[in-house]
Amino acid sequence: MRVIGLMSGTSHDAIDAVAAEITARDRTLRVRIAGQLSRPYPEWLRSELIGALPPNPIDMGAVCRLDTAIGQAFAEVADAAVREFFNGTADLVASHGQTVYHWVHDDKTHGTLQLGQPAWIAERTGLPVVSDFRSRDIAAGGHGAPLVALFDELWLAGQPGRCAALNIGGIANATVIGHSPVAFDTGPGNALIDAAVELSTGGTEHFDLDGIRAARGKVDDELLKVLLTEPYYRGAPPKTTGKELFNRAYLESVLGHRTMSADDIVATVTALTADTIADALARYELTEVIVSGGGTRNPTLMAMLGARLGPAELCSSDTLGLPSEAKEATAFAVLGFLTIHGLPGNDATRTGATRATVLGSITPGAARLDFPALPAAPRRLTLVG
Known part of the structure; x- marks a missing residue:
């Protein structure tokens, strides 16, 4: 599969995209990074985003506006990556989104919120999008992080x-x-x-x-x-x-x-x-x-x-x-690949979850979703040139 992995971390400075060709064979994932790019947030959007972060107060209107604007920004970056590295055709986008709140209390994680509405990405690119990776691990009793552990x-x-x-x-x-x-x-x-x-x-x-x-x-x-x-x-x-x-x-x-x-x-x-x-x-x-x-x-x-x-x-x-600078976006491209094939993306022993589980939510693209399940979870990942 040709997968675009999207990531913006807790520095809130830019959206990183990785174009990865991923092949599964004999319980080994072979990953070739076809290209990477990084686009800074527009200054007005970064300022609004930072202004919405704890401990600042925020209203739901601001949350809605940020979810839309960040989703549109992610969509633009995804579209640029598809065109530049895959000649305009790809199979999947895996979007981490932008974390704005990770709810931890008394050493337990109760919830998490990543903004960047995936519908904008799916509509712009025509591709299915896997997003909201962390919530499922948390629902299974884990911390939702670090998901790069697997x-x-x-x-x-x-x-x-x-x-x-x-x-x-x-x-x-x-x-x-x-x-x-x-x-x-x-x-x-x-x-x-x-x-x-x-x-x-x-x-x-x-x-x-x-x-x-x-x-x-x-x-x-x-x-x-x-x-x-x-x-x-x-x-x-x-x-x-x-x-x-x-x-x-x-x-x-x-x-x-x-x-x-x-x-x-x-x-x-x-x-x-x-x-x-x-x-x-x-x-x-x-x-x-x-x-x-x-x-x-x-x-x-x-x-x-x-x-x-x-x-x-x-x-x-x-x-x-x-x-x-491409590691986390590459990791989420791989997690998206696992999700679309029905395979767990968390290491429960490392996140504290009660079990390994398929992560994320899937937003359909323009075509019918039709990805066959892989027979078994991979045991190894190899980066190829």
Whole structure:
């Protein structure tokens, strides 16, 4: 199948699309990435989206407008990917949508909301769309995250040593391979770094370009110690979190009346991300950490993380043939492929669900849905050139 995977993460900055050719044979998925593109949200839409996120109040009219506008933006990106990489013909779109709320209370996930109405994608492209992946795992008792765990498990099956796949987006998540099954959100990835930059620049800047501010700044050990007291870090996997917790208001409350330079704040929360990831992974005695996501573009963060991982080697997913900025969109393309063939897309042992289940909802395209079921779930995933 020719599948377009669509993803916009918790940094809320752009929509990523991957065009993937996926073939199933002998319980192995062969995935060829035909192309990838990323389109930033229009500034007005990103501003409205950020304004609607917790802890800000919002009315249902705003939710409806955002669901429509984000759906239209996803549809435009999907259509562009189909035309550019598949000559205008494809079989399926798998759309993660845009997370606006992940409802976690007392260490249990009760619900989740991703906006980006899939009907706009189906109407624009004429293709069936799989969307709303997380809700089914949550209904089965899971956390709904990290759903990339099954992809990681298939992709890294047979990888030598003890390794973990780490994705650093707004929130950082990890899947440990070759160990007792575990996957979880470690805590903030870029979320508090972005919040610190926006706070210190009055919103004129949204992220620490090339890690320059963190490199200029000095880590404040006292502030870092306070940040590390957050109870989330002490929770046992499986667990998940989001910007409902780690947001600008959270950072402001911790900063209180401290007088610090902007660069020192950014340096300190960058160290927090590195520390919490390294601490979360230390117990697994890893030999390799394979990292992807937007955080890989921050050399200061990568240097801090590499220094804290001890003997584990830090390498980019690019070295294994998977572009670091395309990983999550590729993963959801694979999950969409599994859904349309009636196969489970969650690893219940890693999300905490009571069972493996088929994920998502299907919006029909212009043609009749007619995809035969695969005889058995895959055990391996191979990336091909």
